[in-house]
Amino acid sequence: MNARDRDGEGRARSARPRDGLGRPLPYGAPGVERQPEGVVRTPAATVAEAQRLLDGGMPFHAHEVFEDAWKSGPPGEAAMWRGLAQLAVGLTHAARGNATGGARLLRRGAGVLAGLDAPYGIDLPGLVEWAGALAGRVEAGAVVDAAAEAPRLAAAPDGPPTA
Structure with missing residues (x-):
């Protein structure tokens, strides 16, 4: 039996590689590089990195970028970043074939975002x-392809975002 993977502070952290949708792969299999945790980014850098990951079909990883912003940003923006993280997780579940969880998280995230002010060009x-x-x-x-369904986080210079 393998001992649980631990980080330097003794917290459980799976060292198993993961695919682009965050699913664990067998040890030793090639996987997608993980997003580092706890990275403090500017809002513009958060949006750019999350968009890059979404466009690449990696909404699970985009959710981690949003989660960093939610936890490190101003408290008044936490709900927005949390709602964006929920949309990314909803897309993740939908692309994994979990229709119930995907739809639920997409709607939950949309409910959080509805009516909020939209800073940083986020639509x-x-x-x-x-x-x-x-x-x-x-x-x-x-059937959902995460990259094909990736939303545009910001409005295009000449109009609204495209889905």
Whole structure:
């Protein structure tokens, strides 16, 4: 039996590699590099890194970037970053084939974001609309490709975001 993986402070941390959707792979298998935890980024850097990960079909990893912003940013912005993290996790579950969990988290994240002010060029109304539409398609049995379904976090310079 393998001992549980631990970090330098003794906390359990799985060292198993993971795929782009965050699923654990067998030890020794090639995986996707993990996002470092606890990184403090500017809001612009958070949005850029999360968008890069979403576009690459790695919403699980994008959720970790949002989680860092939620935990390290101003308290008044925590709900927004948490809601964005929930959208990323919802997309993760949907792409893994978990329709119930995916739709639930997409709707939960959209509910958090609905009505919030949208700083940093983030198009919260567009993301709320995207999440509701994707949740409906997932519940109807759609197969989700995370990269193909990646939302645009910020409005395009000449108009609204595209899903």
